[in-house]
Amino acid sequence: MWRALVAVSALELRTRLRDGTALVIALLVPVTLATLFSLALGGDDPPLRATVGFVDLDGGEFPAGVRREVLASEELKGSVTLRDLPSREEAARALDADEIGSAIVFPAGFSRNVGDGRGGDVAVLTSPRSPLAGVVARAIVDRISALVDARTLAVRAVLLAGVPGDEVKELVERNGAAGPALTLSDDPLSGGKVDLAVYYGSGMAALFAFFVVGASFRGLLTERKLGTLDRMRAGPLAPWVPFAGKAAVGFTLALVSVCVTWAASVLVSGATWGDPLAVFAVLLAHVLAATAITMLVAGRVRTDAQADGVIMVISFVMAFLGGSLVPMHNLPEVLQGVALLTPNGWTSTALTELAGSGAGLAAVAGPIAVLCAIALVAGGLAVIGLKKGMLL
């Protein structure tokens, strides 16, 4: 039976390559659009404003220095606003309510611990709905980390040299590590621009995955019109073979399409989508869901016009609602909820998380599981529908 499957897939692939649609829809258009979006949105003026929550449970010199630097930064003026919040819980609540885009939390005793050479951890809370604020917060904390590391190292060195504990602080400050001389990088918003390039690059990849898969299922309609589908179904082969053969080619081409768009985005804008394994897993799950949804809907059409219309509507509705065309945080609150009913919404959430936080596969296990569940449900319904119509 596998030989029959390979025969159907090989013919489908040959047909798609011969008529040129595979190259145009799977590669040329998504890469071009993703590049244009990156260039158009990667200008000098940051397109977004961000509010960063500031939780100072320490009350020491480090948080005070950070606040001073942020307020003094020319690059952040007019773009980033600090909002003081009383607790980490309150910061999380404000983040969920989209009142802030990210938050920096200094724990109690942070400055004292650093001063004593014990180091310390500053927490950053981010939201995939506000990638820019996340980038700013992380840029600040990266700088803090560098300072903390330097200060901790200096203190330990002095302690090892046998200096009494009560003289350490004075000695370190006298020798050039006097408090948190925080300096922000030249343009902390540059990361935000890259994030938007990732956002639109992944959006195009997610959108065109539907088109690419849809083109293969449209091929089924052509087979039906030619009579070759009935000829296959009347032959000694399992009824799922023609569908599986088309689906396999659509799935493979869509996977190639999203991966090429990803690669082009990285090469053109220098954007980093995050951990490659995790990005690939998200894209794979997205293509799987897109294949199942397209199979569910396209399996019911009877004419070319219906097929074109249905594929177009599905692709654009999923893309719009799922944040592939318009960033999710720019959508009304109701639509942000609706976005999570689409695979594009979960894909967008997962890829933003990966690009923004630098997290790995574990961080996006949830969205990947949801995408697989969507694929399972839509694929199951598609199979039931095809069996009912005796096409399987």
Place this chain on the structure above:
Amino acid sequence: MTPPSISPPAITETAITGPAIAALACEGLSKRYGELVAVEDVGFAIAPGQAYGLLGPNGAGKTTTISMLVGLLRPDAGTVTVGGVDLAEDPMRAKAGIGYVPQEIALYPELTGRENLRFFGRLFGLPRREVAGRIEEVLDLVGLTGRADSRLSTYSGGMRRRINIGAALLHRPQVLILDEPTVGVDPQSRKAILDGVERLVEEGMALLYTSHYMEEVERVCDRVAIIDHGRIIADGTRQELISLVGSADKVELSLDGDVDTALAKLRVVEGVIEAARTGATSIRLITEGGRYLLPSLITAVDGCATVTATQVVEPDLEATFLHLTGSTLRD
């Protein structure tokens, strides 16, 4: 016109339970679409080496029946067996015995004839080392060896019909199902197709043949079923079917004038069994002793039409068909 109430002849014992297993048999096949009865209680059997014709006007249920025979439609009731294998229970094995030639050219126009055959050969499970040899055999059988490497889109209508049949022969089926195989082909190609089909039957292949062309069915098939309104209303050899209309003759009349009124008057003439309008100025009658009835027929239409030409034809399969269904094949 209401078809005459004639019970279908019982399927012969030898056809169903004889020593040889039927290459294709169906029993009690029924299919409904809501209130519409598409096929009801259809049954017949085709032995190896037997050519069986299925005749019926458009909408009679031929295509629905064939769709159920090849597994494209699930019957509401009834069974289909291919070489003794139940199609519902073991569809893969049963379908391996069927060579289905659909009415349309169900092949890929952008591929060559050989590429089409190679694709279906692989699809239908021909072993890899046998594919090339079998393709040559089939190309030779359908007379297309010289054009095998041309794209199908460059083939003539007759060549496409032949390669369409060839694709169904690749996996050496026991029974070949041909649905209107000569529609739109020139006389030369039609002859080539019919010669090839007859050769296959002589070699032992069973054949189910549907066609609008009565003369093809009469030439190729040794047994014919007439299907109308979803039911088989007669089944038998050519002679058996013709005998159903007794000694009736076919009378063709060409008329000038009010043809509808003339048709109504002719129907009540003594000796006229059936009457049907076959064109704007023509009427076909099934009569007892047609030759002697001509004066009465001419007199009957006097006043509303004038008979301009007559033709009396001895009984044949078409007359039987008209008699049983009340319509011509092309209605």
